[in-house]
Amino acid sequence: MSLERALPLSFILLLASHTYAANLSYSTYLKDGFTPRSMVADAQGNLYLSGVMVTDKAAGTQSAVVAKLNPQASAFLYFVYLDSAASDNVTGIAVDSAGNAYVTGSTSNPNFPTTGGTLATPPANAQDSRTFLTKLGPNGAIAFSILVGGSVASGANAITLTPEGQILLTGSASSGFPVTAGAYQASDGNGHPYLMEVDASGSSLIFSAFGIGGSSIALDPSGNIYVSGSTTLLDYPTTPGAYQTTFAPAYICGGLCQIGFAGNQQYLTKVNPAGSQLIYSTGINSTTAYRSTSTTNTGLAVDAVGNAYVTGVIDGGDYPFTVAPPANSPYEFGFLTKIDAAGANLLYSIPAGGGGVRVDSSGGVYLAGTVTSLYSGPGLTVPTNAVTPPASLSWLPSACLPNNLTGSGQTYAMQLDPTSGTVLDTQWIDGGALSAVAMTLASGKAWAVGTAQSASVVMTPGALTPAGLTLGNLVGTYLSGVDFTQSAGSGPQIACLLDAGNLLHSGPIAANQLLTIMGSNLGADTGVSVTFDGNLAQLLYSSPLQINLVVPATVSQAKSTVVQVTVNGAASATRQLPVIASNPELFADTSQATACNTGLAPLALNSDGSRNSCQNPAKLGSVISFFVHGNPPCLCFDAAFGEVSAPVVNVVSLTSYLTRVDVQLPNSYASASGYGSVEGDFQFTLRVNGAAVGPFPIEGGPLLVYGAQ
Numbered sequence: 001m002s003l004e005r006a007l008p009l010s011f012i013l014l015l016a017s018h019t020y021a022a023n024l025s026y027s028t029y030l031k032d033g034f035t036p037r038s039m040v041a042d043a044q045g046n047l048y049l050s051g052v053m054v055t056d057k058a059a060g061t062q063s064a065v066v067a068k069l070n071p072q073a074s075a076f077l078y079f080v081y082l083d084s085a086a087s088d089n090v091t092g093i094a095v096d097s098a099g100n101a102y103v104t105g106s107t108s109n110p111n112f113p114t115t116g117g118t119l120a121t122p123p124a125n126a127q128d129s130r131t132f133l134t135k136l137g138p139n140g141a142i143a144f145s146i147l148v149g150g151s152v153a154s155g156a157n158a159i160t161l162t163p164e165g166q167i168l169l170t171g172s173a174s175s176g177f178p179v180t181a182g183a184y185q186a187s188d189g190n191g192h193p194y195l196m197e198v199d200a201s202g203s204s205l206i207f208s209a210f211g212i213g214g215s216s217i218a219l220d221p222s223g224n225i226y227v228s229g230s231t232t233l234l235d236y237p238t239t240p241g242a243y244q245t246t247f248a249p250a251y252i253c254g255g256l257c258q259i260g261f262a263g264n265q266q267y268l269t270k271v272n273p274a275g276s277q278l279i280y281s282t283g284i285n286s287t288t289a290y291r292s293t294s295t296t297n298t299g300l301a302v303d304a305v306g307n308a309y310v311t312g313v314i315d316g317g318d319y320p321f322t323v324a325p326p327a328n329s330p331y332e333f334g335f336l337t338k339i340d341a342a343g344a345n346l347l348y349s350i351p352a353g354g355g356g357v358r359v360d361s362s363g364g365v366y367l368a369g370t371v372t373s374l375y376s377g378p379g380l381t382v383p384t385n386a387v388t389p390p391a392s393l394s395w396l397p398s399a400c401l402p403n404n405l406t407g408s409g410q411t412y413a414m415q416l417d418p419t420s421g422t423v424l425d426t427q428w429i430d431g432g433a434l435s436a437v438a439m440t441l442a443s444g445k446a447w448a449v450g451t452a453q454s455a456s457v458v459m460t461p462g463a464l465t466p467a468g469l470t471l472g473n474l475v476g477t478y479l480s481g482v483d484f485t486q487s488a489g490s491g492p493q494i495a496c497l498l499d500a501g502n503l504l505h506s507g508p509i510a511a512n513q514l515l516t517i518m519g520s521n522l523g524a525d526t527g528v529s530v531t532f533d534g535n536l537a538q539l540l541y542s543s544p545l546q547i548n549l550v551v552p553a554t555v556s557q558a559k560s561t562v563v564q565v566t567v568n569g570a571a572s573a574t575r576q577l578p579v580i581a582s583n584p585e586l587f588a589d590t591s592q593a594t595a596c597n598t599g600l601a602p603l604a605l606n607s608d609g610s611r612n613s614c615q616n617p618a619k620l621g622s623v624i625s626f627f628v629h630g631n632p633p634c635l636c637f638d639a640a641f642g643e644v645s646a647p648v649v650n651v652v653s654l655t656s657y658l659t660r661v662d663v664q665l666p667n668s669y670a671s672a673s674g675y676g677s678v679e680g681d682f683q684f685t686l687r688v689n690g691a692a693v694g695p696f697p698i699e700g701g702p703l704l705v706y707g708a709q
């Protein structure tokens with residue numbers, strides 16, 4: 001069997017040519033150890049992120065933090081730790097016209113640092129919690145930091161500011177949460193929501209209502225307050241004439257459905273500016289009783305005439321859509337629903353979103369969401385609606401989509417027609433395992449932020465990127481900006497950059513590493529070139545859909561490199577990749593995932609040259625060959641099958657970019673735990689110079705090799 005036939009280097013996909021309107025003008029892996037929770041922008045275009053930062057990995061301690069970036073997102077203007085002594089949960093951020101930032105969440109630290117007014121007692125212990133409210137000046141200095149909510153446990157979920165500068169908070173609390181005279185009060189009970197207004201100085205309470213509130217908050221031009229959220233309780237108040245006035249019980253299966261858990265119910269409430277009267281309150285869920293579903297609200301926006309847009313995630317698939325979701329949708333996916341100003345009619349509801357929604361000054365609607373591979377498998381349909389836009393994500397190669405093997409989640413930003421809900425354009429944000437958390441509008445861009453499980457997110461030249469990025473799991477934050485007004489052109493389009501040996505989304509690269517570029521209009525063998533900082537790469541394969549190449553040796557002198565595809569003079573958008581000295585990677589055999597239900601397995605040849613598989617296992621004591629690329633630092637390999645070390649009997653440099661490693665299987669296998677001989681599938685580990693050889697899957701099982709017969 002030839003080596004070329006054994007290596008998984010070709011994916012031939014039939015894709016049509018499209019005109020692309022959206023332009024991913026900014027994208028980066030922003031910071032490791034930082035988990036974002038919310039994002040806003042000021043009138044100057046500065047971006048503000050709130051979240052939590054790991055301060056002690058061993059103890060699991062994390063601090064509430066606030067970050068401010070300039071309008072180009074090319075530099076941090078500040079990165080402030082609010083409380084580094086204990087684990088805090090930060091959930092919301094708002095900013096005023098002067099550039100002051102207001103952040104809220106919950107703390108269980110009895111010594112949470114406070115200044116200014118006293119609207120609550122400190123939490124009694126680590127099992128107690130209080131809502132905190134902190135104001136930062138334009139330079140990040142703390143103007144005040146207070147606790148609110150009296151002496152009962154509480155935590156805020158969202159925050160916004162009134163035109164007069166008053167501060168609105170909403171969240172959930174225990175029974176006995178303080179209610180001011182005249183404010184709305186529904187039934188008392190643990191876990192019910194609250195809605196509160198605090199004066200601009202943080203020194204006094206304007207009103208406090210209990211029984212209404214949620215996870216998202218917004219205002220209309222008249223100052224009316226909109227809150228949306230989710231609850232497992234069925235007593236959330238609704239109003240006569242609203243779209244949905246009752247909540248039907250919902251359950252989520254657990255333990256093969258032997259145990260049922262109450263599913264979330266979504267609601268939307270409009271309250272007068274004084275917090276004293278419900279203008280309307282409605283549920284927005286499937287009305288099928290005892291359905292296996294959960295509807296979790298994650299975002300809210302209101303337009304100039306009072307129409308409300310709610311977005312979130314469905315767990316179970318039962319939801320009042322006006323457009324049928326794709327037939328092969330995952331079990332969990334996003335939604336966006338528009339409700340009229342009276343709260344009485346659902347205007348449209350589409351299966352997309354869940355990562356935030358915003359409405360611009362002209363009424364345009366922008367949405368962020370996540371595509372996952374959960375319960376779906378390869379070939380996942382990217383969310384659109386019944387009217388397929390000319391520049392939708394339908395052109396994406398399947399190798400770029402989540403498949404729970406080489407990638408588990410990517411995100412997107414979407415532009416909608418506000419009247420019909422038709423998707424006007426969508427921009428893919430590529431990475432190995434991403435999740436959309438929040439979005440905002442600033443500097444002519446729709447900005448999306450979320451979590452990344454590694455530094456494999458798409459990066460654009462000039463974006464703010466941490467130094468010293470490493471391989472493998474590196475949990476942190478990505479930030480992407482999409483310009484829906486600037487065309488990306490109709491030339492070559494890069495959909496994703498993959499490791500050519502295992503099709504994992506590429507993070508840091510090394511000289512002589514093999515890469516695969518997937519996309520469209522990439523060209524045939526003639527008239528095609530790929531450059532790294534202007535230096536030509538050696539092409540191994542080229543088609544309109546895919547290019548396989550060798551990273552030039554010249555990148556070894558740089559900390560990062562800019563990649564561009566040119567086809568007959570037409571150039572693609574540029575992409576940037578971090579550079580490391582060495583990135584040894586095993587070739588993987590993705591075909592075994594389906595055939596043998598193994599996850600990602602290494603490509604291996606048995607001693608007779610045949611391909612190793614569950615149908616064609618190697619014999620104990622025989623020699624198996626593996627293949628490595630990515631400029632290993634030396635040829636000093638060692639290996640193990642499970643807990644048993646295995647001798648490396650031969651290492652051969654086949655080319656400047658490809659190494660064969662021959663490993664002898666053990667003659668017998670007995671675990672170190674003494675459980676005796678095991679025959680079947682072995683967990684395989686290959687090391688070079690003591691460090692494990694990749695790939696480093698974000699999701700899925702360990703590398704397996706079939707032997708032991």
